[in-house]
Amino acid sequence: MQFWYFLTALTLISALMVVLSKNPIHSVLYLVFTFFCISGHYVLLNAQFLMAVNIIVYAGAIMVLFLFVIMMLDLRRNSPDSKTNLTKLAGAVVGGTVLVIFIAATRKINLGTGADNAFYNSQTGMVENLGQILYRNYLLPFELVSILFFVAMVGAVMLGKREAGERNF
Amino acid sequence: MNAIIALSLFGITNLFLGFLNNRKILLPATLLFVLIAFGLNLADWNHEYYWFHNMLKTNNLSINFTSIILVATALVVAISRGFGNDEEHTHPAEYYGILLFSVVGAIMMVTFQSLFMLFVGIEILSVAMYVLTGSDKRNLRSNEAALKYFLMGSFATGIMLFGIALVYGATGSFDINGIGNMVNQAKLQDIMLNPYGPILYGGIILIFVGLLFKISAAPFHFWTPDVYDGAPSIFTAFMSTVVKTAGVAATYRLLSISFPAVYGLWGNPLVYITCLTLFIGNITAVYQQSFKRMLAYSSISHAGYLLITVLAKTPTTNSSILFYSLAYSIATISAFAVLMVVSEAQSKSGKPDESFTALNGLATNNPFLAFVLTVSMLSLAGIPLTAGFFGKFFIFADAFSNVSSLFKTIAVVAILMSTVGIYYYFKPIIAAYLKKGDLEKIELSPIYKLTLIITTALTILLGIAPDLVKNIF
Numbered sequence: 001m002q003f004w005y006f007l008t009a010l011t012l013i014s015a016l017m018v019v020l021s022k023n024p025i026h027s028v029l030y031l032v033f034t035f036f037c038i039s040g041h042y043v044l045l046n047a048q049f050l051m052a053v054n055i056i057v058y059a060g061a062i063m064v065l066f067l068f069v070i071m072m073l074d075l076r077r078n079s080p081d082s083k084t085n086l087t088k089l090a091g092a093v094v095g096g097t098v099l100v101i102f103i104a105a106t107r108k109i110n111l112g113t114g115a116d117n118a119f120y121n122s123q124t125g126m127v128e129n130l131g132q133i134l135y136r137n138y139l140l141p142f143e144l145v146s147i148l149f150f151v152a153m154v155g156a157v158m159l160g161k162r163e164a165g166e167r168n169f
Numbered sequence: 170m171n172a173i174i175a176l177s178l179f180g181i182t183n184l185f186l187g188f189l190n191n192r193k194i195l196l197p198a199t200l201l202f203v204l205i206a207f208g209l210n211l212a213d214w215n216h217e218y219y220w221f222h223n224m225l226k227t228n229n230l231s232i233n234f235t236s237i238i239l240v241a242t243a244l245v246v247a248i249s250r251g252f253g254n255d256e257e258h259t260h261p262a263e264y265y266g267i268l269l270f271s272v273v274g275a276i277m278m279v280t281f282q283s284l285f286m287l288f289v290g291i292e293i294l295s296v297a298m299y300v301l302t303g304s305d306k307r308n309l310r311s312n313e314a315a316l317k318y319f320l321m322g323s324f325a326t327g328i329m330l331f332g333i334a335l336v337y338g339a340t341g342s343f344d345i346n347g348i349g350n351m352v353n354q355a356k357l358q359d360i361m362l363n364p365y366g367p368i369l370y371g372g373i374i375l376i377f378v379g380l381l382f383k384i385s386a387a388p389f390h391f392w393t394p395d396v397y398d399g400a401p402s403i404f405t406a407f408m409s410t411v412v413k414t415a416g417v418a419a420t421y422r423l424l425s426i427s428f429p430a431v432y433g434l435w436g437n438p439l440v441y442i443t444c445l446t447l448f449i450g451n452i453t454a455v456y457q458q459s460f461k462r463m464l465a466y467s468s469i470s471h472a473g474y475l476l477i478t479v480l481a482k483t484p485t486t487n488s489s490i491l492f493y494s495l496a497y498s499i500a501t502i503s504a505f506a507v508l509m510v511v512s513e514a515q516s517k518s519g520k521p522d523e524s525f526t527a528l529n530g531l532a533t534n535n536p537f538l539a540f541v542l543t544v545s546m547l548s549l550a551g552i553p554l555t556a557g558f559f560g561k562f563f564i565f566a567d568a569f570s571n572v573s574s575l576f577k578t579i580a581v582v583a584i585l586m587s588t589v590g591i592y593y594y595f596k597p598i599i600a601a602y603l604k605k606g607d608l609e610k611i612e613l614s615p616i617y618k619l620t621l622i623i624t625t626a627l628t629i630l631l632g633i634a635p636d637l638v639k640n641i642f
Contacts, residue, residue: 101371102371104367105367105368106367106368108367109368137222138285140220140221140222140224140286141224141285141286141289144173144277144289147273147293148289148292148293150181151271152296154266154300155267155296155299158260158267158300158304159303163257163258163306
């Protein structure tokens with residue numbers, strides 16, 4: 001329990017730093033750190049496979065992609081602030097209200113005493129059980145997600161293909 | 170369900186047809202694929218099936234929605250003209266393929282039984298739309314629209330996903346019937362009895378933020394005019410018919426199956442959202458100079474009309490939504506079909522002119538196009554003897570048959586707003602018949618002309634005898 005609090009505090013702080021830090025590279029590094037913390041939560045929830053996948057896919061592949069994009073775009077130049085103060089204020093009010101509502105909503109929840117040992121199955125989050133559920137109960141969404149990736153792939157190729165003639169972007 | 174599998178395979182087939190280097194074959198092939206899917210869809214009529222461990226459920230309602238989506242898709246494909254002869258800059262095989270994949274997403278949205286399927290369906294539909302919006306790569310407006318749609322759309326999806334997670338946390342189920350049972354029995358309305366109630370509430374609200382974004386209800390409508398305006402007209406026609414129908418159907422399915430017990434929670438905000446949507450959609454449409462942008466705002470207002478009957482929860486809600494979606498879809502498609510040919514004929518320095526002035530004098534040399542435009546505008550405005558009139562009539566009747574006096578207020582607002590609608594829907598008609606213009610005769614391909622005849626005839630037929638389809642729904 002103590003470790004859980006420590007990890008959660010770390011997650012929240014690093015997630016906040018993603019938003020607050022001025023340098024985009026720092027933001028990405030904080031985001032990587034956030035993903036590691038979340039992976040720690042997965043371990044505490046006895047989901048080791050998800051932990052590994054989370055680190056490999058998010059902290060590994062996707063974040064490296066983010067870094068590449070940021071380096072290519074060279075965002076460090078100080079661009080003038082495009083938002084007016086009114087927009088910022090409205091955003092802060094809306095976001096703050098949602099935050100308050102969700103704090104209020106979760107405040108009353110009784111977390112209980114944790115898992116009941118009599119019914120606790122230590123194998124729940126293991127690869128075998130996950131696979132059984134994924135390829136039996138959730139087979140259809142699993143297959144149809146491939147359509148989603150396929151559309152994204154076709155779209156990326158279509159939009160990214162170099163056209164003859166002058167370049168427009 | 171069979172339609173989903175078939176369309177997924179057909180989409181891939183379509184991409185391979187691109188290797189044939191024969192652009193002529195793609196349009197008939199795609200049309201055939203959509204029609205086959207239509208037949209497969211109808212094969213399950215009068216049966217109720219659960220598919221793949223309760224992931225999807227097909228019944229007559231979902232088959233009807235799927236049919237409307239497929240009819241709209243077929244009409245959009247028919248007016249696409251094979252995306253022209255520009256070998257260099259258009260890629261019809263990809264466009265048609267992505268279009269078919271997006272229909273897979275739309276069908277998932279109207280048949281989902283698990284929130285997983287809802288999410289995957291919305292994502293397939295949205296990602297396909299982001300790509301198609303930006304498909305006109307040389308047009309800066311199209312690029313802007315695609316980026317805007319992509320960024321806002323991904324945030325909306327993220328918000329909806331968070332909502333789904335919260336609802337799962339509160340009820341322990343992804344199945345919409347399971348969620349409905351939990352919401353009913355656990356008396357989640359009472360915070361004292363169930364501490365998970367507030368989380369459920371938050372989850373519902375966030376899911377609806379995501380869904381209302383997709384059907385472009387105010388205040389989540391800000392992306393609509395820019396995206397609809399920037400996207401190539403053919404894909405705007407697709408977006409404002411198929412995407413909207415699927416979004417409304419998904420919203421209705423979720424509200425009517427999972428959350429009727431907590432009507433007190435989502436009913437009131439949705440009433441305000443509906444009124445706001447009607448107000449913003451209609452009033453802002455009045456000020457538009459561009460026909461295409463006006464149609465974008467009008468699609469916002471039609472989302473408002475559809476939301477009325479979703480809210481009213483009467484026994485006839487099913488058939489009202491179906492009839493309205495059908496009437497709206499065919500009228501919008503014929504409006505876009507006219508807009509496409511006219512704006513291309515009037516193009517200035519390579520850019521199609523989509524303002525109202527482009528329609529000036531349309532009736533002199535193109536009486537057929539002017540007539541099609543008139544019928545579709547009258548239908549969208551809800552003038553009698555068109556399908557749109559009965560669409561609106563059924564919806565207002567639903568609102569008045571609800572006992573709550575609130576619905577009478579909404580109905581009055583809606584009626585007032587549809588009179589505002591008459592003003593701006595008559596602008597193109599006036600431009601076509603009363604203004605002077607120098608538009609030459611526009612040659613239409615046979616399939617294009619046939620599509621316009623079908624949509625116009627259907628609009629008038631449903632306006633005279635709405636029971637023809639109303640009895641099926």
